[in-house]
Each structure stands twice: as C-alpha cells, then as structure tokens.
Amino acid sequence: MPDEKKLFKVTIDNITIEVEPGTSILQAARKIGGDVAPPAMCYYTPLKGSGGKCRTCLVEVAAGSTADPRPMPKLVASCRTNVMDGMIVKNITSEKVIDARNGVVEFLLINHPLDCPICDQAGECHLQDLSYEHGKEGTRYEFKRRTFEKVDLGPFIQLHMTRCILCYRCVYTADQVSKKREHGVLDRGDHSQIATYIKNSLDNDFIGNVIDVCPVGALTDRTFRFKNRVWFLKPMDAHRDCPKCSGKVTLWNRGDEVYRVTARKDQWGEVHDWICNECRFEKKETKDWVIEGPTKINRHSVISQGHYVGTVKPREVLTEVMNGQAPRLLMDIHTVSEVNQPQIELSELPGPATGDVFENKNPKEK
Amino acid sequence: MGKKLLIDRVGIEGIRYFDTYRKHGGYASVEKAFKMAPADIVEEIKKSGLRGRGGAGFPTGMKWSFLAKPEGVPRYLVCNADESEPGTFKDRYLMEFIPHLLIEGLVVSSFALGSNRTFIYIRGEYAWIVDILEQAIEEARQNGFLGNNILNSGFDCEIYVQRGAGAYICGEETALLESLEGKRGNPRIKPPFPAVKGLWDSPTVVNNVETLAAVVPIINMGGDAYSQIGIGKSTGTKLISACGNINRPGVYEIDMTISVEEFVYSDEYCGGIPNGKKLKACIPGGSSVPILPANLLFKTAKGEKRMMTYESLADGGFQTGSMMGSGGFIVLDEDQCVVRHTLTLARFYRHESCGQCSPCREGTGWMEKILNNIEYGRGKMNDIDLLWDIQRRIEGNTICPLGDAAAWPVAAAIRHFRDEFEWHVLNPEESQKRNYGLANYAEPREVVAS
Numbered sequence: 001m002p003d004e005k006k007l008f009k010v011t012i013d014n015i016t017i018e019v020e021p022g023t024s025i026l027q028a029a030r031k032i033g034g035d036v037a038p039p040a041m042c043y044y045t046p047l048k049g050s051g052g053k054c055r056t057c058l059v060e061v062a063a064g065s066t067a068d069p070r071p072m073p074k075l076v077a078s079c080r081t082n083v084m085d086g087m088i089v090k091n092i093t094s095e096k097v098i099d100a101r102n103g104v105v106e107f108l109l110i111n112h113p114l115d116c117p118i119c120d121q122a123g124e125c126h127l128q129d130l131s132y133e134h135g136k137e138g139t140r141y142e143f144k145r146r147t148f149e150k151v152d153l154g155p156f157i158q159l160h161m162t163r164c165i166l167c168y169r170c171v172y173t174a175d176q177v178s179k180k181r182e183h184g185v186l187d188r189g190d191h192s193q194i195a196t197y198i199k200n201s202l203d204n205d206f207i208g209n210v211i212d213v214c215p216v217g218a219l220t221d222r223t224f225r226f227k228n229r230v231w232f233l234k235p236m237d238a239h240r241d242c243p244k245c246s247g248k249v250t251l252w253n254r255g256d257e258v259y260r261v262t263a264r265k266d267q268w269g270e271v272h273d274w275i276c277n278e279c280r281f282e283k284k285e286t287k288d289w290v291i292e293g294p295t296k297i298n299r300h301s302v303i304s305q306g307h308y309v310g311t312v313k314p315r316e317v318l319t320e321v322m323n324g325q326a327p328r329l330l331m332d333i334h335t336v337s338e339v340n341q342p343q344i345e346l347s348e349l350p351g352p353a354t355g356d357v358f359e360n361k362n363p364k365e366k
Numbered sequence: 367m368g369k370k371l372l373i374d375r376v377g378i379e380g381i382r383y384f385d386t387y388r389k390h391g392g393y394a395s396v397e398k399a400f401k402m403a404p405a406d407i408v409e410e411i412k413k414s415g416l417r418g419r420g421g422a423g424f425p426t427g428m429k430w431s432f433l434a435k436p437e438g439v440p441r442y443l444v445c446n447a448d449e450s451e452p453g454t455f456k457d458r459y460l461m462e463f464i465p466h467l468l469i470e471g472l473v474v475s476s477f478a479l480g481s482n483r484t485f486i487y488i489r490g491e492y493a494w495i496v497d498i499l500e501q502a503i504e505e506a507r508q509n510g511f512l513g514n515n516i517l518n519s520g521f522d523c524e525i526y527v528q529r530g531a532g533a534y535i536c537g538e539e540t541a542l543l544e545s546l547e548g549k550r551g552n553p554r555i556k557p558p559f560p561a562v563k564g565l566w567d568s569p570t571v572v573n574n575v576e577t578l579a580a581v582v583p584i585i586n587m588g589g590d591a592y593s594q595i596g597i598g599k600s601t602g603t604k605l606i607s608a609c610g611n612i613n614r615p616g617v618y619e620i621d622m623t624i625s626v627e628e629f630v631y632s633d634e635y636c637g638g639i640p641n642g643k644k645l646k647a648c649i650p651g652g653s654s655v656p657i658l659p660a661n662l663l664f665k666t667a668k669g670e671k672r673m674m675t676y677e678s679l680a681d682g683g684f685q686t687g688s689m690m691g692s693g694g695f696i697v698l699d700e701d702q703c704v705v706r707h708t709l710t711l712a713r714f715y716r717h718e719s720c721g722q723c724s725p726c727r728e729g730t731g732w733m734e735k736i737l738n739n740i741e742y743g744r745g746k747m748n749d750i751d752l753l754w755d756i757q758r759r760i761e762g763n764t765i766c767p768l769g770d771a772a773a774w775p776v777a778a779a780i781r782h783f784r785d786e787f788e789w790h791v792l793n794p795e796e797s798q799k800r801n802y803g804l805a806n807y808a809e810p811r812e813v814v815a816s
C-alpha cells in the first residue's frame with residue numbers, strides 16, 4: 001500500500017481545506033469554488049508555463065506557512081504560487097486585493113475597444129465577466145485607444161489584435177498542441193502584438209484550439225463569424241470517430257443547424273481534450289455527429305439562460321406589472337437594435353461608441 | 367583621496383593589453399585563488415561584505431552560497447553587462463578601459479562557483495566593447511588563464527561574449543537568461559530562482575560587471591581587509607557615474623565614506639554646479655530610484671549628514687530617502703523642469719516594458735500620456751491624483767521590478783514636487799515659456815555647511 005500522502009492545510013478567505021503538496025493557491029481556491037476562486041485571464045491548466053502575466057489572480061498571503069508564518073510582502077499571483085502547509089490566503093476578504101484587481105481590470109480595459117455588440121466572443125468572454133464584477137462605470141482614460149487592423153490568419157482564424165489582452169495562451173497552445181508554432185508576440189510593451197512573422201497563415205492541424213483558449217474575442221472562428229450570438233445557440237455534447245483527436249466536442253446548434261464546433265470546456269473555461277481542425281471547421285452537419293445531450297453550463301450566465309443547470313424560470317413580470325394583461329408585442333432587442341450591426345467597426349472608434357455613431361453611419365436613419 | 371581598487375590603473379598606458387596589465391599586478395588573484403578551495407573563496411566574498419553593484423545591493427557571498435550543486439548538472443556564471451539604465455555608465459568605463467580586470471574577476475569567480483562556461487551578456491549598443499573584451503579573452507587564453515587546465519589546476523573555463531539586441535529589460539536577470547537562450551527577453555516568473563534553475567534549467571549565478579571585478583581586490587587583500595573600507599554594511603569601493611548639471615561629469619570610484627555633499631562639490635568628484643546655478647534635485651542611483659529635492663539630498667529628514675552609502679541614501683525610506691541603485695548619479699540644477707524630466711523617464715519605461723503583465727504594459731503608457739498632457743499645458747488638476755493612483759497600482763503588482771522602476775520616479779516626483787505639477791496645470795501658457803525654477807527647494811548648501 002502506498003504511504004498516505006501528507007496533505008497541506010490552507011485557509012482561503014477563512015475557509016480551510018486540505019490539498020496535495022504542489023497545488024497552486026488558485027487550484028486550491030477553485031476547489032472551494034464560488035467567489036473564493038480568483039479570476040484567471042492568462043493561466044490555463046492544460047498549458048505548461050501559462051499564467052503569471054495578467055495579474056487578475058493576485059491574492060494576499062497573510063501567513064506563509066505554519067513553519068514560517070510571516071506574511072508575504074507583496075500580493076502574489078495565485079496561479080503560479082504553490083500552497084504551503086498552514087498558509088493563510090486572503091482573496092475577496094482583502095481590501096488590497098480588491099483594489100489591485102480593480103486596477104488590473106482598469107488597465108486591461110483602457111485600450112480595449114469595448115466593441116462587445118459586434119464581437120463574436122460576447123457572452124462567453126472572460127473580460128466581460130471580469131468587467132461586470134470589478135469594472136467601474138465610465139473610464140478615466142481620455143486618450144485615443146490603441147488600434148490594429150483585423151487580420152485573417154489563414155482560412156479559419158481571424159485575429160482582432162485590438163481586443164487581445166496578451167495572455168500568451170494562444171502562443172503556448174501553438175507550441176504545445178499544434179505541430180508547429182507560426183505566430184507569436186512581436187515587439188514589446190504596449191506596442192507588442194500577436195502576429196505571424198511575415199504574413200503567414202495558421203492552418204496546421206489543431207491550431208484551431210487557439211480560438212478556444214483565447215479569453216477574449218481576439219481570435220475568432222472565421223467559419224462562424226457573425227453567424228449568430230452564442231446565447232441564441234444550444235450547446236450539445238457530441239462525438240465522432242476521429243482518427244486525429246478524441247472527437248469529443250460541443251456543437252452549437254440553432255434548430256438542426258450546426259453553427260459552430262468547439263472543444264468541451266469545464267466550468268473555468270478550460271479545454272482538456274484538444275480537437276483537430278477537421279472536427280472544428282469541416283464537420284458542420286448534425287449527421288456527422290453522435291449527439292450525447294445538452295452541455296452542462298453553469299458559469300457563464302448569458303449562455304445558460306433559459307435551458308440549463310440550476311436555473312429558475314423567470315417570473316412573468318410583464319403580466320404582473322400590467323395587471324394581468326399580456327403584452328401585445330414583444331420584440332427581440334437584437335433584431336431591432338442598431339447596436340448589433342457588424343458593418344459598424346466599433347473597434348476603430350477612438351472613444352466609446354455613442355448613439356451618434358449609429359445614427360450617422362446607418363443609412364436607414366437618415 | 368579615497369581608496370581606489372578598481373579603476374586606479376586606468377591611466378596607465380596600454381593597461382588594456384595583457385602584458386601591461388600583468389606587469390601591474392594583473393591576474394595575481396587568479397594565482398592566489400587557485401591555491402584555495404572554491405568554498406573558501408566564497409567564504410572570503412562573504413567576509414568582504416560585497417553587495418551586488420547591479421542595483422539591488424544583494425550580498426554577493428550569500429548569493430553564491432545559494433547556488434545549488436546537484437551532481438552531473440553544469441553550473442553557470444553569467445556576467446550582466448547589459449547596463450541600460452539611464453544615467454548609469456560605469457560598467458562601460460570599466461570594460462572599455464581595464465577589460466582584464468573583469469576577465470580576471472570572471473576566472474576567479476568561475477573557479478569559485480564551478481562554472482566551466484561563463485557568459486558575458488553585453489548591451490547591444492556597446493558594440494565596440496565586444497571587440498575589446500574578446501581580445502582580452504583571447505590574450506588571457508594564450509597566457510594560460512583561460513582554456514583547459516588553467517594554471518595546472520585541472521579546472522577548465524571558457525568565457526563567451528553575447529550581445530543583446532537593444533532591450534533594457536534584458537538587464538533583468540531572468541529576461542537576460544531567456545535572451546541568452548535565444549528566446550524573447552521576457553522576465554521569468556520566480557520562483558524558481560536562477561540559483562536553482564537558471565540558464566538552460568541549470569543552477570546559475572548572475573552578477574553585475576562591477577561586482578565581479580570587485581572580486582579581484584577582495585581576493586588580493588582578503589575579505590576582512592576589504593570589509594574595513596566603508597561604513598557599516600556598505601563595504602568597499604563603488605563606481606559612480608555622475609552626469610547632469612555638474613562641472614565634472616564622469617565615472618568616479620568612491621570608498622563609501624564620503625558625504626553626498628562632498629561628492630557633489632569636491633573638485634575630486636563632480637566639482638559643483640556650473641554657471642553659478644543652484645542645485646534643485648538629484649537622482650542618486652540611476653533613473654529607477656526616487657528623485658530627491660536638494661533639501662533632502664545632503665541631509666536626511668533626521669538632520670543627519672547624508673553619506674554615499676547604501677544605508678544613508680535609503681534613509682527615510684521612500685518618504686524622504688532614495689537608493690544607491692546602480693550608481694547613476696544625475697544632478698538637476700534650477701533650470702530643469704521636473705515635469706519634463708519625469709515625462710522623459712516615463713517615456714523610457716513605457717518603451718522598455720516587455721509587455722507581459724497588464725499593469726506595467728498598460729500603466730506605463732497611460733502615465734506617459736498624462737505626463738505629456740501636463741508638460742504641454744493640457745493637464746488637469748485631477749491628472750496628478752490619477753498619476754498617483756496609476757503608479758500605486760503598478761508598484762508591487764508586476765512580475766519583475768521594471769514595473770516598480772517605472773512607478774517610483776513618478777511617485778517621488780509628485781511627492782516632492784507636487785507644487786511644480788500644479789503650477790504647470792494652472793499656468794498652461796506660462797509653463798510653455800519658462801521653467802518653474804527652485805521654489806521651495808532653495809539650495810541647502812549653507813545650511814549644511816554651518
């Protein structure tokens with residue numbers, strides 16, 4: 001019988017759990033779950049070497065360990081700091097952490113185009129989630145935002161560098177999952193960018209996974225571009241016999257139509273079974289797949305709305321406030337709103353979009 | 367005259383060449399050290415109290431004793447010659463005028479640490495110094511101080527010079543190692559520290575040029591004798607590169623017993639402020655350290671004389687003190703504009719950030735833009751508080767100290783010269799025509815001298 005492994009006791013936001021030595025603070029906090037788990041924009045469990053960069057997961061270590069209970073002088077990146085026995089960590093119970101995290105979110109947003117209305121990632125974007133939780137209304141940034149031209153990196157992937165948060169996940173993915181890395185980070189500082197060195201196309205097998213790891217809408221699926229909003233689609237687990245990969249995917253359907261295929265993600269948005277380009281880009285009919293059933297989604301509220309785990313049917317508020325009368329006309333905001341128009345390139349505006357933008361650019365209004 | 371141990375011989379004609387250098391006592395420390403056990407050399411360095419001259423001032427002997435020594439894994443010594451901090455140009459002087467001192471220090475240190483392959487990572491712009499160093503290495507090899515079986519000790523050592531490609535961040539030790547391995551120069555996330563996992567995953571010591579050169583006099587005179595020079599934990603001599611509004615800019619070797627006032631006004635060193643101008647402020651340790659107004663430069667907040675030592679320069683913490691840093695001593699007279707000066711530094715850090723972590727990548731650019739507005743008469747009063755807020759949220763929240771180095775100069779400028787920032791905001795037109803001048807920071811010379 002193997003020796004019983006000694007577990008480390010760690011206390012995060014006053015909740016104590018036991019984890020194996022070598023566990024990071026982030027993973028320990030995820031075991032507790034809920035708000036105790038720090039947001040992680042760059043760390044990605046399956047990608048070796050990832051993490052440490054975005055600084056959203058900073059936490060305070062109030063006591064290093066039982067053996068050395070001194071607090072750590074600086075906030076640490078929970079994704080890259082391992083727990084020690086007797087460690088005491090403060091995440092949401094630390095004012096310093098909340099303040100620093102608000103700062104990080106502000107930094108990530110100052111140069112972000114905020115073009116969610118025309119971004120395919122909207123609804124499953126980690127930056128959106130983060131901003132809802134930690135962002136402020138309005139901005140203190142009064143300068144022209146950094147912009148880049150959109151680039152098609154080959155037939156499948158579009159790069160919208162303006163939206164990139166430089167988490168490096170796609171770089172690690174190309175290194176570790178696809179056969180060959182043909183893109184990377186060029187230049188440095190606030191002028192660094194994800195790019196291929198001399199226009200290259202990204203089309204080797206498995207490179208499509210960069211779309212799944214990208215926490216924002218910087219890398220999107222060209223075969224899905226502007227086809228639909230993710231929250232109108234029904235995610236279903238499905239599989240096929242694939243000679244190249246596990247063939248385990250999520251299909252995003254509307255009616256019987258397959259709009260896109262992605263790898264399956266866990267509640268933290270992490271992929272464990274990488275899928276090949278063929279499954280992702282070329283198998284877009286229901287008959288290509290064995291459907292297992294609806295995907296369990298419980299974190300990204302927008303997508304889970306209506307159909308999935310643990311959700312409650314909303315009250316019929318309208319009839320209630322209208323004294324029992326049913327409303328005569330209900331319109332889908334996305335079909336009537338001008339904000340949902342792909343032809344207006346929000347990311348090219350120097351400041352936040354206002355009503356004027358839509359009125360001036362939209363011929364119907366004139 | 368203070369004691370000189372490093373650059374006392376630079377005036378000798380031909381000291382750049384092996385024969386002359388050897389005639390003047392060169393490579394004696396190698397002969398002495400190779401009769402000692404490596405652990406005893408480390409012990410001597412510990413006794414000497416030598417602290418890293420690259421900026422952080424970490425005790426060198428202690429760093430060396432942390433080096434992991436697993437069986438069958440090579441160990442590396444890497445000399446950090448990337449010197450790119452604005453205001454710092456001491457390593458350049460040492461390598462250019464007395465290159466064999468560095469090579470000698472590297473041979474001794476490599477022996478002490480067991481590094482058979484030692485690297486000098488040199489700033490790309492120092493192109494001509496690469497030739498000087500390579501010539502010195504070749505001379506040392508031909509004379510049996512490098513190569514196989516040095517002085518019949520059975521110890522082999524080769525030194526390689528690698529040029530950087532023009533990035534300040536590659537002076538940060540782990541970014542340097544990445545670059546040396548041929549990768550993008552992004553700082554690594556620590557731990558693991560280089561002493562455990564450094565170059566090609568092997569235990570590595572990274573030291574500054576001056577640190578490694580100081581090993582030579584320490585071995586020659588003994589660690590105890592070296593530790594007698596200086597005050598307290600600031601032992602030995604230190605190279606200071608002085609620039610700005612002074613009569614005699616240049617590289618000076620000081621033993622750490624003189625006062626800041628003496629350094630600025632003595633004709634042996636800076637020789638005072640030219641053109642009868644008054645002193646306004648000084649950055650005593652390279653662009654990353656906090657700027658000090660004249661009234662805090664010569665005396666600490668406690669009223670004690672400020673000395674050119676690690677402890678005294680840092681006296682008062684960041685509230686009223688600064689740091690020895692890398693020894694880049696920048697002097698500003700009454701005609702200099704602190705806002706403009708801070709903008710220049712902010713531009714530098716924005717340009718040099720590697721861009722890995724969000725606070726440094728985005729924050730440095732933001733600070734530069736705000737400072738640019740203030741400097742050019744477009745600033746608002748709450749911009750000053752905003753600047754403060756931005757630097758506060760960069761500091762301490764990044765992977766490497768470049769984030770701090772970008773935050774500190776802004777913080778110190780606002781802390782000590784807030785009135786000048788406010789004057790810029792309130793007088794947008796006038797501030798384009800003239801500088802603010804001295805204001806509250808009258809030259810304190812008389813006060814100190816009394």
Ligand SMILES: Cc1cc2nc3c(=O)[nH]c(=O)nc-3n(C[C@H](O)[C@H](O)[C@H](O)COP(=O)(O)O)c2cc1C
Binds near residue numbers: 418447535766
């Ligand atoms: C942004 C940055 C730039 C640096 N540049 C240099 C440099 O040019 N030369 C240097 O010796 N140390 C530099 N350092 C310090 C090194 O990281 C390291 O501490 C030093 O080389 C250790 O040598 P020492 O112990 O001999 O001082 C830099 C640090 C940072 C954060």
Ligand code: SF4
Binds near residue numbers: 164166168170210
């Ligand atoms: S493109 Fe996406 S995955 Fe790649 S670095 Fe940018 S945000 Fe990260």
Ligand code: SF4
Binds near residue numbers: 552724726
């Ligand atoms: S602090 Fe700046 S330079 Fe250092 S790792 Fe982060 S982004 Fe790069």
Ligand code: FES
Binds near residue numbers: 054058
């Ligand atoms: S998730 Fe830890 S720093 Fe990005």
